[in-house]
Amino acid sequence: MQSEFNFFQHWYPLSPIEDLDPKQPTPVTLLGLQLVIWKPKSSETYRVFxxxxxxxxxxLSEGRVDEQTGNLMCSYHGWQFDSQGICTDIPQAEDPQLITKNQQNLCAVSLPVRQENxxxxxxxxxxxxxxxATTPLPLSPxxxxxxxxxxxxxxxxxxxDWQTLVENVADPSHVPFAxxxxxxxxQQxxxxxxxxxxxxxxxIEVYIDRNYKTTITFExxxxxxxxxxxxxxxxxxxxxxxxxxVSPGKSRIVAQFPRNFATTAHRLIPRWWTHIKxxxxxxxxxxxxxxxxxYFLQQRTAFEGWKTAYKLPTNADRLVIEFRNWFDKYCHGQLPWSEVGIKVPESPTINSDRSVMLDRYKQHTQHCSSCRGALKNIQLLQVLFLAYFVTVVSGVAILPDALRIKLGLPLVITALLSLSVYTWLKFWLSPKFYFVDYVHAQR
Known part of the structure; x- marks a missing residue:
């Protein structure tokens, strides 16, 4: 009998470190567990509770990092917890020894963390x-x-869902089309x-031996x-x-894109531009x-397995098949939602609202420090360019006739350029941080 795979006893990356805000707690969900990421004031390492x-x-994600103690404070009643989850302050305690006497029972649950790559x-x-402590991180060489x-x-x-995400990334043949x-x-x-x-x-390791030799590994x-x-x-x-x-029907991708050439271009192109484009x-x-x-697979697997629901006749699907076989063999085709008290709906549903499905702001921008910062600057520039346009046009309108042509015309030209930049920022660039519809038939 094969041993069952334990999803909870593995390392998972929650976020790029540069995207975390050390000044306030960040909520995140993993395997149905609601977690909070925060950074003690005197520490170089984030903590996860x-x-x-x-x-x-x-x-606790609605709490704050206390300015004086550097500990995580719950915003409901002010309890505080240090970097190990130990309760350090209960403002309502009548007995000064209350915390000391009940320390083990008053702790927040702290999870092991690492910061690498x-x-x-x-x-x-x-x-x-x-x-x-003895399990290595699944790092990329x-x-x-x-x-x-x-x-x-x-x-x-x-x-x-997670299994859909893994299956998709494991399939290189969809790239030319999707x-x-x-x-x-x-055409390629x-x-x-x-x-x-x-x-x-x-x-699971597969390889492609052709012009660009490729090795694909699933750990x-x-x-x-x-x-x-x-x-x-x-x-x-x-x-x-x-x-x-993350939860049934929800997943998160954390990705890195390494290369050992064109390093100058990497430094020159803003991270946020790569993200939106x-x-x-x-x-x-x-x-x-x-x-x-x-949605369709969930419907079909109510009365048949993926092996008959899918038609997989080519070698391009080999890794998808290997993953599905692994998932069936070691996980019984299920994620451990029941272990955290989550009941998977029997009837699958589909969200047809594309503004929700493709909500870039909720799914990415709010989590990305580069995109948040760029969007803030773009919004500021919009205000400045529009203010310049209004100010110049208003000023030219009250100029004496003698100056209106000589001085006013160049100013109006710059104002129109300013309005053009404002329009580009507001109607072309800014929306790319929020929502861009993707219609395959139009590409």
């Missing part, structure tokens, strides 16, 4: 800290500056000779990576993804397909 105050279960990692099982690699990181919440004009060209669709190198409970439960060789010059690029199970567009193109695919 269950998002529940032990007093009356109020969310620019990511914040958490081990979501507080009862197996010894295992956490490509995310290594000492080897000449540069990379940027990306995070987005997705409106489909991402035509973004990262692919549908062709057979992909995927070959399985190994398939074990802890690692359960979340690490799925493409390592791509570019010619014989030693140039490499990669797609390093971490597929995070490429990263989000790729996931938008997937989202409108995968939500419905997931």
């Amino acid at each position: 269950l998002d529940q105050c032990p007093h009356r279960l109020a969310p 620019d990511l914040l990692w958490v081990w979501p099982d507080a009862k197996s800290t010894e295992n956490a 490509l995310v290594d500056a000492s080897k000449g690699f540069v990379w940027d990181s990306f995070v987005r919440d997705l409106e489909y 991402h035509h004009g973004v990262q692919g060209d549908r 669709g062709r057979p992909i000779p995927l070959k399985v190198a190994q398939s074990t409970p802890n690692l 359960p439960p979340c690490h799925l990576e493409y390592a791509i060789g570019v010619g014989n010059s030693g140039k490499q690029l990669g797609l390093v993804t971490y597929c995070i199970p 490429t990263r989000n567009s790729v996931l938008d193109g997937d989202m409108v397909l995968l939500q419905q695919q997931e």
Whole structure:
């Protein structure tokens, strides 16, 4: 009998560290567990607690980092917790020894954390800290500056399940079609000779032996990576993804994009520009397909398995098949929602509201420090350019006739240019941080 896979005893990256705000707590969900990320004032390392105050279960993510103590304060009654989750202050306590006498019973639940490769990692099982200490992080060898690699990181919440996310990333053959004009060209669709190198409970590895030699590895439960060789010059690029199970029908992708060439371009192109032009567009193109695919698969698997619901006749689907077989064999085709008290709805539903499905702000912008900062600056520029236009036009209108042509005309031209920039910022650039509809038929 095969041992059952334990999703809770593995490391997961929650977010790129640069996207976290050290001044206030951040809520996040992993495997149905509501967590809070926060940073003690005197620490270089973030902490992750269950998002529940032990007093009356109020969310600690609505709390604050106290300016004086540097501890996490619950906003409901002011209880405070240090970096280890130990309660340090109860304002309502009549007995000064109350905390000391009941310390173990008054703690917030603190989870093991690590900070590596620019990511914040958490081990979501507080009862197996010894295992956490001896289990290596699923790091990519490509995310290594000492080897000449540069990379940027990306995070987005997705409106489909973890298994759908893994299956999609494991499928290179969809790229020319689903991402035509973004990262692919549908005219370049062709057979992909995927070959399985190994398939074990802890690692699935396949490779593609052609012009760009590619190795794809899946290290359960979340690490799925493409390592791509570019010619014989030693140039490499990669797609390093971490597929995070959030809740039924919800997932999060944390991705890194390393390469050891074109490093100057990497430094010159703003991170937020890459996010709005490429990263989000790729996931938008997937989202409108995968939500419905997931819905139809759930309907079909009520009376048949994926092996008959899907038609998988080509080698391009080999990794999808290996993943599905692994999921059936070691996880019984299910995520452990029942272990955290979540009941999966028997009848699948689908969200047809594209503004919700493709809500870039909620799914990405609010989580990304680069995009938040860029959007704030763009909104400020809109105000300045519009104010300049109004001020100049109003000023020219009251100029004496003798000056209106000589001085007013150049000013009006600059005002019109200012209005043009304002229009571009407001109606073209700003919306890309919020919502961009993705219609495959129009691409």
